[in-house]
Amino acid sequence: MSTHAVSTKSAKRLVSVDRFLTFIRVFLVTMIVIGLLAFVWQQVDADNPFARWRNPGARGLTGDQFKGLLISGLSQGSMYGLIALGYSMVYGVLGFINFAHGEVFMVGAMTGFIASDKFAANGMWESNFLLCLVLIMLMAIFFSTFTAVLMERVAYRPLRNSPRLIPLITSIGVSFFIQNLVLGLFGPATKSYPRLPEWLSKQRSIFTFEIAGTRLLVLVVAAVSMAGLWYVVERTKTGKAMRAVAEDKEIASLMGIDVNRTIVTTFAVGGAMAGVGGILWGLMFRSVTHMTGFLPGVKAFTAAVVGGIGNLGGAMAGGISLGSAESIAPLLILEPLGVPGVSQLKDAVAFTVLVLVLLFKPSGLFGERLSSEERA
């Protein structure tokens, strides 16, 4: 009898919060739907009163504008995807958010800047760009991997079995430390990558899409690295070990897998991907500071959650969807709702996506892949 009383009581208690959450869900969906409808109406008939309801000045987007947004979303999203892989892999294996992974990315971008600056100074950047690109990419991969592995060795390994939040707090500290170390070493000024050679960065037209050469390069490199990672994880022995450790560390070690080494490999591979991402970021936005890692890092984590954490394909897909969402959604949903200055709200949109996904489908769009104990 008493248990029954307790259960009905607790069921009753939860109602208010749940009702509130339902309200939030319905509210957000309604806003999105209204925004989308208004946008569609604007496209169809700009003089329709519904289209002009909140934002009389809006005229919708032209096809070219839309394509441009899509391309920029895709290229930025593929970068988020590359970083998200690191989050996802580490979360899959160790079950904690490596908050400092964004800093690994920043180290890659910073290395790329230093190297490319030197190359540009002696003219090699212009004369032999592809070689330079390969070289700076290798250097960035090296330093990012080094940072990630060192981080694991110094800060995370001693905490392997501690309560869940402790490694997370540690990683916040590591992130803070690396940011400020880089600030101390290289100064607070914004560093600009040298200009890309004209033959690469000029506009090209592919399948009616006008695309800047830089963005094309970003997409190609991201696709190649993703394919490489897929091969490593799914087709090699190391990858198999990684998947086994992610599934169950103890059983994996009983099967003769060196768990420590596999974890280091995971960090290294994630770091390498972040290094590539850093170079791509540098080529695309051409500016790096010590704070470069923070926002992309958090967004990449969002991407990993959107795709389902622990799921590598999901991380990439999540990155691309997040990138597209944050480049398109402000104009598609917020502008028709009459919000001025929407481009400032890009980051807010990314965080809203995170909240939305966690409210509607906490396991992400493509499902989580975690070991049983992490799923809690």
Place this chain on the structure above:
Amino acid sequence: MSRVTATMPSSAIDQDWRRVLRWGLICGGILVTLCLVGMPVELDRREIIERYLSLGYVSILLIPIVIGRVAATQVVLEGFESRKQGLFDLVTGLVVGIMGGTCLTLLIVALDSWNLRDPLLNWSPKLFRFLTYENGIGFGAMAWIVTCGLLGMVGAASHVVPAMVRRVSGTVVLSLLSLSVLEGAVDDLSEGFGLEWLTDLLYAKKGGLTLTSTIVAGAVIAVVAVLTSGRVKTLTSSYREKEGAERQKASMILFVVVAVLCIVLPMFLGKIMNELLANVGLFLLLALGLNIVVGLAGLLDLGYVAFFAVGGYTTAVLTSPNSPFFSPELHFGFALVFVVIFAIIIGLVIGAPVIRMRGDYLAIVTLGFGEIIRLLFMSDWLGPYFGGAQGITNIPGVDLGFATVKGTDPRSVFYLVLFFCAIAIYVSWRLQASRLGRAWMAIREDEQVAEAMGINTVNSKLMAFVVGAVMAAFSGAVLAAKVGSIFPTSFMILISIIILVVVIVGGMGNIAGVMVGSFVLIGVLGGPKQPGLLQEFQNYKLLIYGMLLVFMMLKRPEGLVPSARRSRELHQEEFLQDAWLKGDKPDADDDGGETVGDDGGEEE
């Protein structure tokens, strides 16, 4: 726990050389990094002992001592015999120090032969001059190798010499350092009490102790240390061992002393010190709130600054005549009512969606909320209401009838902050022992079990968010009144993290710990924008905060002043192991006190 696999050298000679070399390299790495970050050169301006020693050199010279000590520490597993420490540890320290000095020498040579100024900001002739004492490479190299070697040996020697010597010398060095470093505070304090002659005697005109005063003060401190040796320890341990009512009494006395000090001391302090205290108070208020959310309820809220912003903006909009949209120009006291209301609303709105999330997701989502709120305040969308990037200016001070609290009079601000802090401390203290507080702690330990015990986890967690939000909002309100203007950039995510560091370094879940944490960190190093006592560290304090956070998590997750329950929880495994080694196993189903060997530890 971490180094269980460390090999035990079988005899004194069979030292683990790889370990020594590794520590040597670490020592060198740290020294070179420090130099390249520019810390010693920048700190060189601050004298510790006039003309003989500057803070820059101290920052370098401390490293080999510390690393030498660490390298010579040996891990003794429970149940093993510890090796006798002796000459070999001295050699370890010496080698580590020499390796560190060699790395510095290599840096000097590199500085001389290449110019890497372009990426490395601090690759400068200044660093070269600093490292060579302006006496050429040869001299610099010799000096660094010899001093670092000797200092490494000193560090290692601290294991060998009698405990008494170690304690007294440690106390002397540390107190002399702090005496010199805290010059500003001592100056200000003695001026308030009319004791200028003392500071004139102690400190040189251009800052730093004079050589004579160093020797005299060192001798005095040494004598005091010898006289009191052991007594401080017995005092603290007797305090710790007190139970129930007696402990409460002792705590009350301690508390009253601190409270009286807080009320009386600012009267004698100058502007700078009061400003500093006011900042400490602001952050203490924030930290007390976060302590409830993170320390008691175990919800890692990284967007805590959002509530701070809400408090600040509510006050600004309601009291400032410059508020762009709605400007009722209320009195601060009335505005506070709305601050509380909005803090509760925002606490609920942010709390509700995250309440069911896993701990780590909660952290990131709250971080997202913190950023969203800042971005919204900054955007053109809400600009007409909150002033956008221009913020809201001209916020009036607090008119109390008999006095006005405003930023130009830091003493009054401090008293205002003190008032709020007193409320917050009282509330946290009462909550800790209350039904709700115990519910929070139960949720922190294990949510499922807590729920099974009939705790309404959702409501309790929401309450934690709300109480934390209200405290942060109060802090924001005082900040608005103190600074007189509010900008979105005053509420960077950085603040959340610094408060987290304060709470963790002080001791999660412990009010006294949080107080110590904010005094030590915010008072000495300073807040994100507010300078602390060590203004020279301005550029490096964030680096130090990051380092501290990692260090505390690795070595002492329960904080400087741990809460008893929390530290028991964190070291549960060690406690169990100790109990097991002592022979009284917690589970009583095995056949009684057999002696424990060093094998066969597989027990279910």
